[in-house]
Amino acid sequence: MKLSDVKTVLSANVLACENLLENEVHSACGSDLLSDVLAFVKDQGLLLTGLVNSQVVRTAEMMDIKAIVFVRGKKPTDDIIELAEEYGIVVFTTELPLYKACGELYLTGLGK
Amino acid sequence: MAENVMRLHYTVSDTDFAVAGEASSSVKKVLKQLGVPGEIIRKVSIAMYECEINMVIHADGGEIDVEITPEKIRMIHKDRGPGIKDIETAMQEGYSTADENVRELGFGAGMGLPNMKRYTDEMNITTVIGEGTTVDMTVYVKNK
DSSP states (O other), rough: OOOHHHHHHOOEEEEEEEETTBBBBBOEOSSSSSHHHHOOOOOOEEEESSOSSSHHHHHHHHHTOOOEEOOOTTOOOHHHHHHHHHOOOOEOOSSSSSSHHHHHHTTTTTTO | OOOEEEEEEEEEOSOOOOGTTHHHHHHHHHHHTTTHHHHHHHHHHHHHHHHHHHHHHHSSSSEEEEHHHHHHHHEEEEEOOOOOOOHHTSSSOOOOOHHHHHHHHOOOOOOOOHHHHHHHEEEEEEEETTTTEEEEEEESOOOO
């Protein structure tokens, strides 16, 4: 699935790395626990989370995650966006809550 | 192979959570440039990142020394924190002494040390109560 399709499915805004929307992801995970992301995620392209801090971006970088979706209308601060730009990680925000955002993506076949 | 060692040194800031992970990120970059396989890079960066987070959460920062050779990557994390009372318990998944602030940031779930163990080939912890802890981890680039 292209990141541009993720944007459409989640009615998301793009806050960082808009030039990378042609990149593809094949799986995703939804979590507010970064240590779980670090423990169990393998080759996940997309991280959906309700957590908003710079460690979300750092965790994504360590895991080679290509894009982050901040759910429930949460707005990352400028330093978070700058860090994502530096690492080449796409940042989305969506009004959908975590469960719904994951559900909508799963329905399209992502990660099935 | 003694001449074929790259050494890196980092100081982890005391309580600035926002910059925790900079050392791991820098090592990741170096390993990429050296052409180390992606899977190895990920193991090293996750283990180091978890350790770096621990140093900020529990120990007011510390020092990290990294040795890179064609065979292995060794990371030595040294802090002057409170020490670990019971290493065996601390190694259990889900056991944590972190406070609520840390949990709100997405950590403190008791997965740090187990994750480090999971992603490294060797891990040794030396700890003295009231003096500090050293976590010495090695990831092999090639199978031994």
